[in-house]
Structures are given as C-alpha cells and as structure tokens.
C-alpha cells in the first residue's frame with residue numbers, strides 16, 4: 001500500500017495500492033480466433049446493454065415511449081450497483097430547498113416500492129433546517145449542511161423485483177445471463193451487439209444501442225472517443241465490494257457514535273491500527289442490518305481482470321476481519337453475522353464518453369438551464385444552484401447508432417462525482433431510452449433527434465426540466481467539450 005489517507009470525514013479519500021510493484025503479466029503468446037457465422041438471436045428497435053439504474057430506466061422509458069426494446073444483463077437481476085452492488089443508499093434527489101428534482105422514473109420507483117423497503121425522512125421534512133431533524137437524519141444518510149434531504153436507503157431485493165416487473169409490464173424483452181462482448185459497427189454506426197451466454201456466441205441487431213454498462217464497454221470497443229482521467233487519491237477512482245452485516249442494532253451504534261464522540265474516535269483509531277483497511281457502517285433500510293460500502297481501495301483498474309480479482313479478495317478478507325472487530329468492540333454489533341457480500345463489485349469509474357456536450361465544473365456557479373437540458377441534478381453543496389444535464393452528454397462525438405447513460409456519460413472529473421450517483425443515472429437512463437425510441441421510430445440517428453420533441457416526451461413521463469418544449473426558464477448554449485476535463 002502506497003499511502004493511507006485517513007480522517008474521520010474521509011469523503012474524498014481512499015487507501016491507495018501501489019500497482020507499480022506488481023509482477024508483469026507473463027507473455028503466453030496469442031491464439032488466432034477463426035472467423036465464423038453466428039446466429040442472430042433477436043432484432044429490435046432499441047437494445048439496452050446493462051441493467052443497472054441507468055439501463056433499467058432506459059429500457060423502461062424507451063418502451064414507455066413506444067419502442068420495441070430488449071434489455072441485456074450479464075447477471076441474474078436488475079439494478080446493477082444499486083441492488084447487486086449493495087449501494088442501497090440512494091443519493092440526494094431533492095435540491096437544497098427541498099424541491100424534488102430527480103423525478104420521472106425515480107419517482108415511479110419510490111411510489112411503487114413497499115413502505116417497509118424504504119427508510120428516509122418524510123416528504124414534509126425535505127429541505128428542513130430544523131436542527132433536531134437535521135442531526136437525526138445526518139446519522140442516517142439524509143441530512144447534509146444542516147439540511148434534511150431525500151436520500152433514502154432501500155431494500156435491494158425489493159428494488160430488483162420492482163425493476164424487473166416494470167420492464168416486463170412494458171413488454172421489454174429481458175435477457176439475463178448474457179454478456180455483451182463486441183458492438184457490431186458498420187459505416188460508422190452501431191447496428192447491434194455480439195454477446196456470449198451458455199448458448200455460445202449470438203448477435204442482437206437494433207436500430208439504436210444504449211450503452212449502460214457503466215464502464216463504456218460498447219462505445220470504447222466501437223471506437224468512440226473517451227477519457228479516463230481521474231485523481232488516484234480521489235474517491236471516484238477507487239473500488240471495493242460492499243457487504244451487509246445482519247443481527248445488529250443500528251440504534252445502539254448511532255447512540256454510541258453520536259453520543260460518545262471520544263469513544264467513537266478511539267474505536268476508529270483502534271480499528272485502523274488493527275485492521276489497516278477499516279470502514280464504518282451506514283444505516284440500511286432496517287435497524288438490524290448494517291451497510292459497509294468500503295474500505296475503498298484505489299490504484300486499481302476496473303478494466304483489469306487481475307485488479308478486479310485483487311479487490312474482491314481484499315474486500316472479502318476485510319469483511320471477515322471487520323466482523324471479528326465489530327463483534328468485539330462495537331456497541332450494537334455483539335450478535336452480528338456475515339449476511340451478504342455484494343454479487344457485483346463496486347466500481348465508481350472506468351471510462352467516460354467524450355460527447356458532443358458534457359456536464360462541466362464551469363457550469364456549477366451559474367446553474368443555467370441548457371438548451372438541450374434532459375434533466376436537472378441537485379448541486380454538490382448549498383452554495384451552488386441546480387445543474388443542467390444536456391442531451392449532448394449522452395451523444396458520442398462521432399459514432400452513430402449508440403447513446404450512453406449512467407456513470408460513464410460525458411462530464412469532467414469534478415462533475416463525475418455527482419453524475420455517477422444513482423439518481424442521476426436514472427435521469428440520464430430515462431433520457432437515453434426516450435431519445436433512442438424517438439430515433440428508432442423516426443429512422444434517424446440519435447444525434448438528429450429533435451431536442452424539443454425529446455423534452456416534450458420526457459416531461460410527459462414526469463421528468464423535471466426547466467428549459468423545454470414550453471420554453472420556460474433561462475437557456476444557455478451547450479457547453480463546449482474543449483473545456484471539459486480541464
């Protein structure tokens with residue numbers, strides 16, 4: 001391990017591992033794969049690859065907009081990191097005034113999740129600056145800067161099930177256990193995807209492919225420009241496998257953490273000393289389940305199979321070591337047990353598309369609605385206004401037949417910090433799916449979709465927009481990508 005950056009408020013830090021000391025992969029030569037004909041498994045208007053928050057929203061929204069949709073997912077469930085990754089703390093959907101700005105598909109999910117599958121403040125408290133309420137929710141993922149926010153925790157199994165039922169209700173062809181391997185590109189446009197499954201190699205042909213893999217697997221392999229700049233010490237780069245402990249009493253833990261700050265500091269110091277890699281728990285949707293979304297490990301690549309394996313090995317070992325330590329020393333954890341390690345590894349960042357537009361740090365202070373706004377994100381802190389998300393952030397600079405959504409959209413590395421969060425992934429997924437439907441139905445390239453038609457369709461689906469078909473709100477020009485990644 002190269003450096004350990006540690007503070008109790010380590011929001012932007014992680015343990016950094018040194019890849020330089022790694023033994024180089026031996027050269028075992030090459031195997032020339034012979035060309036062959038493969039069966040076309042399916043043809044559709046819109047193919048969404050990846051069933052995470054963005055891909056689920058894309059498939060559901062494309063189908064709602066009337067397209068013939070298929071959704072391909074390599075695992076056995078929908079929700080991606082928000083379910084299989086155990087990232088069950090959904091970040092802020094309200095702005096700093098308490099206004100709900102992440103709407104549309106997100107609102108539909110929360111309207112339909114069972115009440116006992118969601119833990120968070122009630123609607124009348126969103127935006128409250130009441131100090132008792134804010135300090136209560138600050139211990140439970142739902143208050144920052146003294147303001148209560150709508151950032152609940154959820155039951156991952158309920159979200160998996162609901163996501164699946166929504167897409168099936170809309171007649172999406174759902175394909176699990178299938179890994180998209182190669183995009184099919186002809187004349188500068190993506191026409192479909194080759195995938196691998198237990199049946200072998202097959203193809204799906206589509207008018208428009210939505211890349212919702214999170215890692216930009218398809219746009220990268222199709223030759224679209226992308227960036228992967230990130231600061232090593234920054235949280236956005238690091239990976240870990242999350243886990244849950246059952247049999248805990250989080251009420252007692254919070255009483256200890258908030259009520260005995262000196263004892264809590266000593267506990268954290270002892271944990272770091274004994275375990276090295278050390279993490280504290282977050283609340284979940286139940287008092288008897290604790291969530292650990294770390295320890296964060298940086299210096300690894302999410303595109304390197306040896307690194308992915310190393311992070312899994314370290315995380316599983318850390319989980320067992322934490323159980324012993326917490327059982328022995330943490331109030332509320334005396335009867336804790338290993339409930340589940342996440343089926344999906346937690347990757348915050350791999351690649352980001354270079355789009356015709358982007359979400360940029362330079363936008364933050366003004367917060368003006370962009371002409372091609374397809375969604376609105378809450379700002380990172382109360383000192384900034386809400387931030388406009390442009391359609392151009394989903395559209396590759398040159399490649400046709402493909403749109404991107406989710407954590408790999410076009411943005412600079414500062415803005416990636418919030419654009420990768422689950423609510424923003426729902427927003428960009430909904431926009432990508434709706435735009436893909438319009439492109440497929442109009443037999444046009446996604447970049448040729450009429451922005452006002454897209455905005456009208458999104459507003460009809462309940463998405464919150466300021467600029468739009470009704471022309472409301474101040475409108476700024478699309479930011480130039482030259483200023484991105486600066």
Ligand SMILES: Cc1cc2nc3c(=O)[nH]c(=O)nc-3n(C[C@H](O)[C@H](O)[C@H](O)COP(=O)(O)OP(=O)(O)OC[C@H]3O[C@@H](n4cnc5c(N)ncnc54)[C@H](O)[C@@H]3O)c2cc1C
Pocket residue numbers: 049050051052053054055072073074075079080081082085087089090091092178179180181212213214215217240242293294344345346347348405406407408420421422423425
């Ligand atoms: C440890 C950690 C903590 C986080 N904390 C928070 C938090 O507190 N709040 C918050 O809101 N967000 C948080 N995030 C961010 C958030 O979870 C993710 O950025 C978000 O889930 C990304 O959604 P997505 O749809 O872009 O991608 P993903 O959730 O990664 O989903 C991608 C899906 O595509 C599938 N897939 C990938 N490649 C292929 C392929 N080739 N073929 C077929 N299927 C494929 C995957 O199996 C997966 O289901 C955190 C992330 C991590 C890792």
